[in-house]
Amino acid sequence: MRLRLATWNINSVRLRAEQVARFLAEQSPDILCLQEIKCRDGEFPKAAFEAAGYPHMRIAGQKGSHGVAILSRLPLEDSPDLDLCREGHARSVGARVLGVEVQNFYIPAGGDIPDPEANPKFAHKLDFLARLTAEARRRDPAAPLVITGDLNVAPGEFDVWSHRQMLRVVSHTPVEIEAMAALREAGDFTDLVRAATPEPQKLFSWWSYRAADFRASNRGLRLDHIWISPGLKPAALSGGAQARVHDDVRAWERPSDHAPVSADFRL
Numbered sequence: 001m002r003l004r005l006a007t008w009n010i011n012s013v014r015l016r017a018e019q020v021a022r023f024l025a026e027q028s029p030d031i032l033c034l035q036e037i038k039c040r041d042g043e044f045p046k047a048a049f050e051a052a053g054y055p056h057m058r059i060a061g062q063k064g065s066h067g068v069a070i071l072s073r074l075p076l077e078d079s080p081d082l083d084l085c086r087e088g089h090a091r092s093v094g095a096r097v098l099g100v101e102v103q104n105f106y107i108p109a110g111g112d113i114p115d116p117e118a119n120p121k122f123a124h125k126l127d128f129l130a131r132l133t134a135e136a137r138r139r140d141p142a143a144p145l146v147i148t149g150d151l152n153v154a155p156g157e158f159d160v161w162s163h164r165q166m167l168r169v170v171s172h173t174p175v176e177i178e179a180m181a182a183l184r185e186a187g188d189f190t191d192l193v194r195a196a197t198p199e200p201q202k203l204f205s206w207w208s209y210r211a212a213d214f215r216a217s218n219r220g221l222r223l224d225h226i227w228i229s230p231g232l233k234p235a236a237l238s239g240g241a242q243a244r245v246h247d248d249v250r251a252w253e254r255p256s257d258h259a260p261v262s263a264d265f266r267l
Helices: 017-027 046-051 120-138 174-187 192-196 230-237 247-251
Strands: 002-009 031-035 056-060 068-072 092-097 100-106 145-150 224-228 243-245 261-266
Touching: 002 017, 002 100, 002 145, 002 224, 017 031, 017 046, 031 100, 031 145, 056 092, 068 092, 068 100, 120 174, 145 230, 192 224, 192 230, 192 243, 192 261, 224 230, 224 261, 230 261
Parallel strands: 002 031, 100 145
Antiparallel strands: 002 261, 031 068, 056 068, 092 100, 145 224, 243 261
16 A cells, blocks of 8 residues: 655644645645644644544644644554653654654754854754664664654755855754764665655755745755655665655745655555
C-alpha cells in the first residue's frame, strides 16, 4: 500500500485550520506532521480535522509559541518520547503507524547571531541537534524511522538562494551545516526530498514574508525535511523517490511562510 507522509510548519494552526483541511483534501496524506501550532493541547482544532477524515492525533502544545502535532487517517501507536529540548519547549512528538516510527520536530530557529557564547538561542539550537544526533546513534538502523519537521537548517549549497551570502546567516552557517551532517551520518539517514530532486537544482521550502512576491524574489531556504533510516529505504526508494515541496501552497491567501513537504512510501 501507499503511505503518504507530509510535514508543514503551519505558523498557527488555529489561524490556518481551513488551509490544513484544504491541503488534506487536495493531497490526501495519510499522515501530516505540523510544527509551530502555537496553541495548547485543548485549543487544538481537533473537530475540523476529524471532519476531514483524520481522527487520530498526537499533540504536544504550548501557549504562545512552538508546539507540534501529528494528524493521521490511520491508527497511531505510541513511540519513544524524545525529551531533547533543554528549555522544556514543546518541540517534538512521535507516533508509530503501520510499524513505522515517525518523529516530528520543530528545532529552534537560533536567533540572529551565529555565536553560541553571545547568543543563548543559537546555543540551544546546537544543543538540540547534538542531543538528536546522540539519539540517532543509539538507534537500530534496520528499524523503520522517519525524522521529519522544520529542522531549521538548510544543509546544502543548493538549499539556499545564495550559498556565499547565507554562510554568515543563521540556518546555513558552517557550524549548523556540520551539525546536520553529523546527524545524518549518525543515523545513516536518507534525505528523501533531495533523493527525488538531486543537486544542483535549487530547492526551497521557506520564503520570508518580507517579499511581496516570493516567487519573483525567490530568496528561499530549504528548512523542512523528511529523512529516513536505512530500514525504510526499500519502501521509499524502490522505483525512485517520490517526494516534493508543495510550493503552490505558499501562494495561498494568508499563507504560512513555509510550504508543505511530502513523500510516498510503498509498504
